[in-house]
Amino acid sequence: MTTVGEALIALLEAHGVDIVFGIPGVHTVELYRGLAGSRIRHVTPRHEQGAGFMADGYARASGKPGVAFVITGPGLTNTITAMGQARADSVPMLVISGVNATATLGRGLGYLHELPDQQGMMAKVAAFSERITDPARLPAVLARAFDLFRSARPGPVHIEIPLDVMGLPVEAMKPVRSEARPCTPDAVAVSRAVALLDNARRPLILAGGGARNAEAALRLLAERLDAPVVQTANARGLMHGHALAVPASPSLKAVRALMADSDVVLAAGTEFGPTDYDMYGDGGFVVPGQLVRIDIDASQLQRHPATVAMEADCGAALEALALAIDRPKASASGNERAASTRSAAFAEIGPAMQAQVAAVETIRTSLPGAIIVGDSTQPIYAANLYYDHDRRAGWFNAATGFGALGYGPPAAIGAALAVPDAPVVCLTGDGGFQFTLPEIAAALDAQAPVIFIVWNNRGYREIETSMRDVGVEPVGVSPAPPDFCKLADAYGIGSQRLEGPAGLGQALGRARATKKPFLIEISVE
Incomplete structure (x- = not known):
């Protein structure tokens, strides 16, 4: 006999899962029962949104589904933003959460982390959401998720297991396998x-x-x-x-x-x-x-x-x-x-964006075959308009589709864990970086040698420009940035500050040589 939580881990192993991103809590303890003795590695972010973004980056870089474990209520709602990004960009993501005991659901009794209808909420974001009340259904529900990832347009899937079900004794479960494949062309x-x-x-x-x-x-x-x-x-x-x-x-x-x-x-x-x-x-x-x-x-x-x-x-x-x-x-x-067309398109973006594209090209030249994971920041906007990357599936960011700020740092960590031999660069702005800045500590914990490049223009400059362009007096667009290099030092991470992008190539070489997380701050006007 085993428990539902232990059976879950064994089934995930059978489906080829090798990393789970999550923050354990009292509502998921039983899901962790079999984890320590499994072949699955657990990586702990600093926030559940980071868990989702890490799973996203892992999936894009590896081609395999990213998996996150989160608690019911706030843990899951913190992950919704990452699921929205994955839905917009067709990224395979499996989010497994707890939920309160079956008999309490929907009754508004005031239990810890209670939501009126957690599964109903998730069904609006996920490709599908399932609640496991009968443990015998677990293999089939997991199979449905992996079939979707393999044979249809991928996206986030949510599975929740009530507290009173997680620890139930069950016989060992065999994974349900299928030969589901995408439609062949007619x-x-x-x-x-x-x-x-x-x-x-x-x-x-x-x-x-x-x-x-x-x-x-x-x-x-x-x-x-x-x-x-x-x-x-x-x-x-x-x-x-x-x-x-x-x-x-x-x-x-x-x-x-x-x-x-x-x-x-x-x-x-x-x-x-x-x-x-x-x-x-x-x-x-x-x-x-x-x-x-x-x-x-x-x-x-x-x-x-x-x-x-x-x-x-x-x-x-x-x-x-x-x-x-x-x-x-x-x-x-x-x-x-x-x-x-290439010539006309490059001319069209203008000198300012051309200079920002040149900074991105410096990354490509200095670190051939790198995976560049972007946030919503000026060089990413510019390069999305015009830039030729040198690695398939090596350029992705949150500046299209759902457009979630703070995506870059945790997604880059997921990518680095997925492809450990490739250089991985996170290109983020000072505003977006502060959304998920603590995740650099998760990079250190996980020994993920991400190079974090912070394009520091001291505020949300693209939003400020948009306001000015339509005659709106800019308000709320100048959040004071911290001293990023001092913060890196506080986390025990090496860093270097540059005045403008000159010297970026040499800084990247030094950062890569450390084989550890490293932060490069580029101060720009």
């Missing part, structure tokens, strides 16, 4: 798409986050079509340095002009969200007329109807298309179209 849809693309004179590919694991097929298809490939922020790192790559935002006029000039557009794994396609809110984005869409989510395909819609995994669909177009097209001037 042969008729492939033929229709090939007919459009093969006859196109000026084809174009839009690659979103759903294509980030399909680089080989994307490259092959682009070369056979001679089609430029525009990458949204979540697709950066694909086709680095390729003559057909356009690592620029579809919100830029130069990229929109390329789209308007294309006679057939293939959109792979992108939802046409405004934070990618209309970030300035000017309404200038128009869905292409001759459109082929690939998406794993049928509901996404319905939101923007296409000439040909393919419900399938991006990798499988792109490969099917590339194989069907079995020879390179006669020159469609794809390289020239891509080059002119």
